[in-house]
Amino acid sequence: MFVELRDIVRALDANQIIPFFQPIVEIRTGNLKGFEVLARWQHPEHGPILPRNFISLAESNGLIGSLTQQICQKAFLAAKDLPKHLTLSVNASPIQMSESTLPGQIHSIAGSTSFSLKQLIVEVTETALHHDLSLAKKNAGELREMGCKLAMDDFGTGYSSLRHLQSMAFDELKIDASFIASMTVARDSRKIVAAIVGLAQSLDLITVAEGVETEEQADMLIWLGCEQAQGWRYGRPQGAECMAAMIAAEPIA
Ligand code: C2E
Ligand code: CA
Ligand code: CA
Ligand code: CA
Numbered sequence: 001m002f003v004e005l006r007d008i009v010r011a012l013d014a015n016q017i018i019p020f021f022q023p024i025v026e027i028r029t030g031n032l033k034g035f036e037v038l039a040r041w042q043h044p045e046h047g048p049i050l051p052r053n054f055i056s057l058a059e060s061n062g063l064i065g066s067l068t069q070q071i072c073q074k075a076f077l078a079a080k081d082l083p084k085h086l087t088l089s090v091n092a093s094p095i096q097m098s099e100s101t102l103p104g105q106i107h108s109i110a111g112s113t114s115f116s117l118k119q120l121i122v123e124v125t126e127t128a129l130h131h132d133l134s135l136a137k138k139n140a141g142e143l144r145e146m147g148c149k150l151a152m153d154d155f156g157t158g159y160s161s162l163r164h165l166q167s168m169a170f171d172e173l174k175i176d177a178s179f180i181a182s183m184t185v186a187r188d189s190r191k192i193v194a195a196i197v198g199l200a201q202s203l204d205l206i207t208v209a210e211g212v213e214t215e216e217q218a219d220m221l222i223w224l225g226c227e228q229a230q231g232w233r234y235g236r237p238q239g240a241e242c243m244a245a246m247i248a249a250e251p252i253a
Contacts, residue, residue: 034087078116094128126158177211
């Protein structure tokens with residue numbers, strides 16, 4: 001479907017942008033660690049539409065704030081009784097990381113939905129740090145003061161800024177799916193993943209592999225020392241009812 005600006009405006013007005021949830025697990029044990037929130041547009045005729053068809057359009061037309069508002073509002077509400085040992089990860093648009101309104105927005109949605117910010121991880125991509133680094137750092141500091149954790153998303157794809165990893169005090173590093181996809185067949189990718197895991201360990205960051213689809217990838221990641229994974233092997237992004245069912249199915253810790 002070809003999406004125009006007015007379609008997104010209408011979708012936001014009609015409350016059609018909803019959160020899906022994808023599980024993140026500890027690779028070695030398969031234990032659930034949390035969920036990443038991924039936006040879906042529940043279109044009345046075209047069904048769930050993927051973010052690549054609307055996120056950048058929303059970003060370039062000043063609508064990303066409203067989109068985040070809807071997503072977080074619904075996600076926090078769906079996750080307000082999330083067991084304390086589990087986390088919820090949300091994606092912050094690079095544009096929002098360089099605006100001063102993001103921490104306040106998240107704070108007020110958490111307040112109104114009774115969601116604990118201690119369980120929130122805000123995922124930021126490297127591109128976020130190219131817009132306005134000082135504002136991004138200020139936002140990161142405020143989010144941190146509110147109790148949130150920070151993850152660097154898609155690590156290895158942008159201008160990998162090792163300095164930012166340290167100066168912004170990230171808690172978690174998500175290894176981009178492109179490396180995981182080629183890791184079991186290309187020695188280069190395997191070496192890169194090994195190097196990223198080593199770097200993360202020395203900086204005390206948790207590593208999360210993205211796009212893990214096979215047992216072979218999971219085994220190699222365990223061998224490389226990567227701690228957590230997300231991908232179809234463990235579950236696709238699904239609606240809030242599925243998240244609740246997965247939590248209910250977990251053995252009591
Ligand atoms: P991302 O943050 O890197 O999210 C991971 C993407 O990988 C998701 O695509 C997910 O469905 C997909 N994925 C997960 N496991 C697998 C797997 O095993 N194999 C493969 N091939 N793919 C897998 P999705 O949901 O289409 O989202 C794409 C991107 O859109 C996200 O990439 C994120 O950058 C952005 N996005 C999604 N939701 C939001 C949102 O609420 N706000 C903002 N600002 N951006 C969002
Ligand atoms: Ca992400
Ligand atoms: Ca990612
Ligand atoms: Ca990505």
